[in-house]
Amino acid sequence: MERLETVSRAGDQSALDHLATGFLRSARAVPNRPAVAIGSESWSYEELLREAAAVAELLKRRTPDGGPPLTAVFAHRSFVAFAGVLAALLRGHGYVPLNRKFPVLRTKAMLERSGCGAVVVDNQSLPQLDELLADAPSAMLVVAPELADTQGLQRRLKGHVVLGRDALEDAEPPPLEPPAEDAIAYLLFTSGSTGRPKGVMVAHRNATPFVRSMADRYEVDTRDRCSQTFDLTFDLSVFDLFVTWERGACVHCLPEKTLLKPDRYIREHELTLWFSVPSMAMFLQRFGLLKPGSYPSLRWSLFCGEALPVAVAEAWAAAAPASVVENLYGPTEATIACTVYRWDGEPSRKESRRGVVPIGRPLSGMSSLVVDEDLNAVADEQEGELLMAGPQVTLGYLDDVDRTRQAFVVPPGQDQIHYRTGDRVVRASNGVLHYVGRLDHQVQVHGHRVELGEIEAAIRDATGAAAVVALGWPLLESGAGGVVAFMAGDDPVDFPELRPKLAERLPEYMLPREVHVLPELPLNVNGKFDRRALYARLEAT
Amino acid sequence: MSVTEAEVRSFLLERLDPQLRQAGMEPQAVGDDTDLFAAGVIDSLGVVELVGVVSDRYGIDDDWEDYDPEDLLVVGPFCRYVAGKAVMDEAQG
Numbered sequence: 001m002e003r004l005e006t007v008s009r010a011g012d013q014s015a016l017d018h019l020a021t022g023f024l025r026s027a028r029a030v031p032n033r034p035a036v037a038i039g040s041e042s043w044s045y046e047e048l049l050r051e052a053a054a055v056a057e058l059l060k061r062r063t064p065d066g067g068p069p070l071t072a073v074f075a076h077r078s079f080v081a082f083a084g085v086l087a088a089l090l091r092g093h094g095y096v097p098l099n100r101k102f103p104v105l106r107t108k109a110m111l112e113r114s115g116c117g118a119v120v121v122d123n124q125s126l127p128q129l130d131e132l133l134a135d136a137p138s139a140m141l142v143v144a145p146e147l148a149d150t151q152g153l154q155r156r157l158k159g160h161v162v163l164g165r166d167a168l169e170d171a172e173p174p175p176l177e178p179p180a181e182d183a184i185a186y187l188l189f190t191s192g193s194t195g196r197p198k199g200v201m202v203a204h205r206n207a208t209p210f211v212r213s214m215a216d217r218y219e220v221d222t223r224d225r226c227s228q229t230f231d232l233t234f235d236l237s238v239f240d241l242f243v244t245w246e247r248g249a250c251v252h253c254l255p256e257k258t259l260l261k262p263d264r265y266i267r268e269h270e271l272t273l274w275f276s277v278p279s280m281a282m283f284l285q286r287f288g289l290l291k292p293g294s295y296p297s298l299r300w301s302l303f304c305g306e307a308l309p310v311a312v313a314e315a316w317a318a319a320a321p322a323s324v325v326e327n328l329y330g331p332t333e334a335t336i337a338c339t340v341y342r343w344d345g346e347p348s349r350k351e352s353r354r355g356v357v358p359i360g361r362p363l364s365g366m367s368s369l370v371v372d373e374d375l376n377a378v379a380d381e382q383e384g385e386l387l388m389a390g391p392q393v394t395l396g397y398l399d400d401v402d403r404t405r406q407a408f409v410v411p412p413g414q415d416q417i418h419y420r421t422g423d424r425v426v427r428a429s430n431g432v433l434h435y436v437g438r439l440d441h442q443v444q445v446h447g448h449r450v451e452l453g454e455i456e457a458a459i460r461d462a463t464g465a466a467a468v469v470a471l472g473w474p475l476l477e478s479g480a481g482g483v484v485a486f487m488a489g490d491d492p493v494d495f496p497e498l499r500p501k502l503a504e505r506l507p508e509y510m511l512p513r514e515v516h517v518l519p520e521l522p523l524n525v526n527g528k529f530d531r532r533a534l535y536a537r538l539e540a541t
Numbered sequence: 542m543s544v545t546e547a548e549v550r551s552f553l554l555e556r557l558d559p560q561l562r563q564a565g566m567e568p569q570a571v572g573d574d575t576d577l578f579a580a581g582v583i584d585s586l587g588v589v590e591l592v593g594v595v596s597d598r599y600g601i602d603d604d605w606e607d608y609d610p611e612d613l614l615v616v617g618p619f620c621r622y623v624a625g626k627a628v629m630d631e632a633q634g
Contacts, residue, residue, distance in 0.1 A: 257611050257613050260578075260613050261605070261608070261610040264606075264610070279586075283589045286589045288596070481586040496564070496565045509584070
């Protein structure tokens, strides 16, 4: 019988509150176990640490002085992406994930606002660098660990320093320093209603309690093979990487297209822990691939990012009969996930409301409060806004004191900072929270958080139209399948001309699938755009 | 009655005509190896919707288990797969 190598749990309270601690502990305990698999390739903890330490060393020596302690990682589903995230952390910085699937202008705005002095980039993302670094406010260190010959790139990126494979030397991983109280582990941008993405600052002290409690809850050990379905620009990826590495397990990064149809991958690689948006389960269902007993290797099936329909939970539970299905909930501002509900068949079906699974109760250390518009607590069974408090409540928005103040509040009679989620919920008398909807115009498109206001601003800017309304459409039980927009005008819109303009600012999942032009947009009694009437129009077609 | 690959292709292109035009692509320019997902003609939801539509239309009762995800959504392999699986009776035709 295979001897089970284990990674001890983070001991007592004195364990360093640094996001990379668990990875380093695993790398010492089980250096030869696989840490990352991408497609058919895999790398051991030792190999990943060696690469990360070499990149960290280079970053430490060569990053221009000054600037905030943040390093960008411009890499996507590659070994460099994993090594880059670790390298940023090992050198004592927070990481800022960038995504080549996003419009370059959006990525450029994120990079410049973060103030990073260095970027770790994989070869597949290199073609976007010219545009990304054009007119950069200051010189940037570009570390491209896969690049053998840097001459061409260096010529193109005048004024910046490009270092490739040759510059990497074996280095001892630098000893981790205890992070300062508010040291950022990662900076993540989310959609902003005014047309500008907001940077959420997540501290080590926010992320580490979450990672440890999840590793405990799911009893992760070195035999586990955990899915990575989330892009690094989606904060749920922090769970994928760091909960897996906390206990010496292997994170399986699914290739891009496999995300649409992961059935074969789950079976061939015998994944033990699955974590995705419910949309992925719905996709499998549509392909006829959620048949009972399909995924016997799974021990845990976790969903987060959008509402989990009862029908999906039931089908998945039957398809992965050895697994426990859990529904997680949480905004980026309260670090990844902060409530959880365990699916338990028939009793859960009865407990669910409006066809969606409850979001459950706060994770250990976190607490919830359901309030009215004056932030006073409402009674159980009354609808209100969900507020969350506890160690996972983050530092707020980068360079945006006003928005931070509006969203991070101390409600009357409370002494802790609470984050206003903007989510409407009901707390049942047994303490279980039920998701109802949003207070504002935010929708979840396959788990991606989308401020419709940001799309409306982009359409107004591109067309000059004053009246624009974007809606989540089609409506699914989990959220929205996409976005459709209406604008007031006399002439039909030239969509093939408009679309690329919008694509310069908005990522794929925010691009409207259709733009309808009406002579004028309907208004409701309050003089606001009548979204219901527009929904009725869509339903009629 | 058997279904030909060409038939599936013409159904596909007709159905996706608006999306193709929106993406600035002429239906005639669509080749065997055109990847409609990579080209941004359809998004992930579009892929799933399409799978549902062709499953219903061509009576594909069994699952898509042996379809390679890398062929999502490449025109040639997709049409061949659907044609190979199709169980269509006269009434549906």
